[in-house]
Ligand SMILES: [Fe+2]
């Protein structure tokens with residue numbers, strides 16, 4: 001399907017999840033010079049559920065701070081604005097997912113765990129490969145399969161067919177989606193991210209995480225999410241509906257310049273972080 005048609009599909013779905021006003025306000029204010037930490041902290045604190053969740057994540061083993069960070073201003077000073085903005089986005093996604101219902105064939109709870117698992121693996125990969133701003137890769141990992149949420153919510157019947165096709169044929173989900181829907185979740189997900197005006201880097205990670213056709217300019221961020229997703233499936237951290245473990249793209253492995261012993265460390269560290277964090281972030 002041509003990208004214009006996907007944009008049309010996205011636009012025709014009237015009730016697509018909107019980016020919460022808090023994230024938009026935050027993006028706007030961060031573009032204004034002289035915005036003070038207090039102003040930013042006030043915006044986040046307007047939404048009690050979001051600010052509570054951000055502080056919960058900041059105090060989780062994911063960050064490993066010894067002393068508890070009790071207020072938003074301190075969190076902003078310690079983590080920096082970019083990281084806080086990413087966390088607000090993560091929390092917004094959590095709130096959106098929480099309202100969705102699982103179908104008989106697609107489990108939202110498992111999907112959320114898969115998203116967290118991929119985000120953690122991608123971040124640890126990024127840190128180990130010395131990629132700048134690993135927190136941006138965390139966000140890319142968290143959102144990589146967001147297109148599936150559009151399918152399960154707005155194309156429910158057709159998506160049941162996709163899930164059945166994955167089971168029957170052992171294809172990867174994006175292959176079955178292409179066959180049945182005419183487009184896949186990397187396309188709808190990246191179109192949604194574009195609509196949300198997310199950074200180009202994030203859109204790229206969503207659009208290319210399967211590396212079905214390797215883009216001319218493969219970035220390290222895309223490679224980290226690609227490998228993070230595959231490791232997440234093989235370690236069975238939640239499930240995004242895949243029935244077999246895909247093969248890692250060789251170019252992606254090469255560009256990160258990692259050794260096999262790094263991989264062992266990455267899997268161990270990520271498993272530990274996943275287990276310690278997931279109970280804090282369970283959908284309930
Ligand atoms: Fe995917």
Ligand SMILES: [Fe+2]
Pocket residue numbers: 114118144145229240
């Ligand atoms: Fe995935």
